[in-house]
Amino acid sequence: MSDSLFLGIDSGATTSKIAAVRDDGSVFPSELLQRPTGSEGGPEGVIRAWMRAIDEYMAEHGIKWSQIAGVGLAVPGPRRSYGVLDSGPNLPDSFNGWNVEQDLISALKQASGRMLPLALGNDGNMGGVAEAHHAIGDQRAGVVMLAPGSGLGGAYIDPTGMCLDGDHLAGMEVGHMAAPLHLLDVPALTCGCGRTWGCFEMYTALAGLPDLLNLALPRYPDHVLADPSLGKKERVLKLRGLAQDGDALALELFDLQAKAMGLLVGQLAMAVDPACFVIGGGLIDPDATTEAFRSRYLGGIESAALAYLWPTQRETLRIVPASLGEQSQAIGAAHVARLTVKAGSSVQPFSSTSR
Missing domain, CATH: 3.30.420.40 (ATPase, nucleotide binding domain)
Structure with missing residues (x-):
C-alpha cells in the first residue's frame, strides 16, 4: 500500500531509538525518539521497553499497525547465530543465548495482530545501510x-x-x-x-x-x-x-x-x-x-x-x-526490513533456524 512504513529499532545496552522509512525509501520525518532499553529487566524487560517505545512513536505520529509492513532491529555484536545473542561486554549474563528474534516476532504479532517480517543485523552494518542510501540515493x-x-x-x-x-x-x-x-x-x-x-x-x-x-x-x-x-x-x-x-x-x-x-x-x-566511502564518528x-x-x-x-x-x-x-547522526542505525534497520520485503523474502529466511 502506498502509505506503508517500515519501523527500525536501534538497541543499545542503555538506550534504544525508533525511526521509520516509507515504502519508497524516503525517511519518515520525525524527531529522535530515544528511550531506556530496560536491560536491567532482562530479555523480557527489553522487549517491553521496545514495544513501549514503538507504541509511543506510532501514537505521536498517528501511525496504525495496518501501515507497518516490516520491522528491522539493529543490535550490537556478538551473536551466536542469526537471531541469538552471544555474551557481550555491555549486557548482563542473562542475555547470553537469548533468542531475541523469536521473542520480538511474538511481541510484534501480539501488537499488530499478524506476522510481521523482522530483519535483524549488526548495529554498525545497519548504520552503514542508512548512510549509504543517503550518500548515493538510487544509484x-x-x-x-x-x-x-x-x-x-x-x-x-x-x-x-x-x-x-x-x-x-x-x-x-x-x-x-x-x-x-x-x-x-x-x-x-x-x-x-x-x-x-x-x-x-x-x-x-x-x-x-x-x-x-x-x-x-x-x-x-x-x-x-x-x-x-x-x-x-x-x-x-x-x-x-x-x-x-x-x-x-x-x-x-x-x-x-x-x-x-x-x-x-x-x-x-x-x-x-x-563507489563511495562514508566516514562517521x-x-x-x-x-x-x-x-x-x-x-x-x-x-x-x-x-x-x-x-x-x-x-x-x-x-x-x-x-x-556521515550525515544522519544518532538516527542512522534505526533508519538503517528500517531500510533493511524494506529491502528484504521488496526482494520477496518471507518471514522464514529471517529465522535463526534457517541460517
Missing part, C-alpha cells in the same frame, strides 16, 4: 562506511543496498585487520581483542589514543598533557579540543589517525572496489568539531588513500562524511 553502487569511536566499526553495503554480514556474522570487522605499521612508523599496539599485530582500531579510534599519546609525549616534555596528575581518560578527552585550538601534539595524533584511516581505505578499495560531528578540523581530517584520509588507489578509482572514488 546502484557499493559503499563502505567506516565509523571510528571507542573502536572502529565498518560496513560494506552492496549495490542492492544490503550489508555484508558474512557466513559467521563477522563480516567487515575491519578494525581488527593488521595496519601497515612501517607506513605509520609506530609499534604494534596490543588491541582489546587480544591481537598483537597492530589492529587498525588502535590507530584510528579512541581505543589506541592513550598509547599513541604516551608515545608522543616524550617529544613534548612541557606539554599540558604531560601533567602526571591527569588521568589517562582525562588526557585523551582533552585532545580533540586541543587539536581544534591548533595544538601541535594533538594535531600530530589526529593526523596519524587520518593517515591510518586512509591506508585502510586504500586496502578496502582493492578488496571491494566501492565524532571527529566529523559538526556539533563537536570545527569545519577546519573536519576538513583537515578528511583531507588526510584522502591524501593517504590516493597513492594506493587504481587510476580509475582516483578519478571517481568519493570519500564523504
Whole structure:
C-alpha cells in the first residue's frame, strides 16, 4: 500500500531509538525518539521497553499497525547465530543465548495482530545501510562506511543496498585487520581483542589514543598533557579540543589517525572496489568539531588513500562524511526490513533456524 512504513529499532545496552522509512525509501520525518532499553529487566524487560517505545512513536505520529509492513532491529555484536545473542561486554549474563528474534516476532504479532517480517543485523552494518542510501540515493553502487569511536566499526553495503554480514556474522570487522605499521612508523599496539599485530582500531579510534599519546609525549616534555596528575581518560578527552585550538601534539595524533584511516581505505578499495566511502564518528560531528578540523581530517584520509588507489578509482572514488547522526542505525534497520520485503523474502529466511 502506498502509505506503508517500515519501523527500525536501534538497541543499545542503555538506550534504544525508533525511526521509520516509507515504502519508497524516503525517511519518515520525525524527531529522535530515544528511550531506556530496560536491560536491567532482562530479555523480557527489553522487549517491553521496545514495544513501549514503538507504541509511543506510532501514537505521536498517528501511525496504525495496518501501515507497518516490516520491522528491522539493529543490535550490537556478538551473536551466536542469526537471531541469538552471544555474551557481550555491555549486557548482563542473562542475555547470553537469548533468542531475541523469536521473542520480538511474538511481541510484534501480539501488537499488530499478524506476522510481521523482522530483519535483524549488526548495529554498525545497519548504520552503514542508512548512510549509504543517503550518500548515493538510487544509484546502484557499493559503499563502505567506516565509523571510528571507542573502536572502529565498518560496513560494506552492496549495490542492492544490503550489508555484508558474512557466513559467521563477522563480516567487515575491519578494525581488527593488521595496519601497515612501517607506513605509520609506530609499534604494534596490543588491541582489546587480544591481537598483537597492530589492529587498525588502535590507530584510528579512541581505543589506541592513550598509547599513541604516551608515545608522543616524550617529544613534548612541557606539554599540558604531560601533567602526571591527569588521568589517562582525562588526557585523551582533552585532545580533540586541543587539536581544534591548533595544538601541535594533538594535531600530530589526529593526523596519524587520518593517515591510518586512509591506508585502510586504500586496502578496502582493492578488496571491494566501492563507489563511495562514508566516514562517521565524532571527529566529523559538526556539533563537536570545527569545519577546519573536519576538513583537515578528511583531507588526510584522502591524501593517504590516493597513492594506493587504481587510476580509475582516483578519478571517481568519493570519500564523504556521515550525515544522519544518532538516527542512522534505526533508519538503517528500517531500510533493511524494506529491502528484504521488496526482494520477496518471507518471514522464514529471517529465522535463526534457517541460517
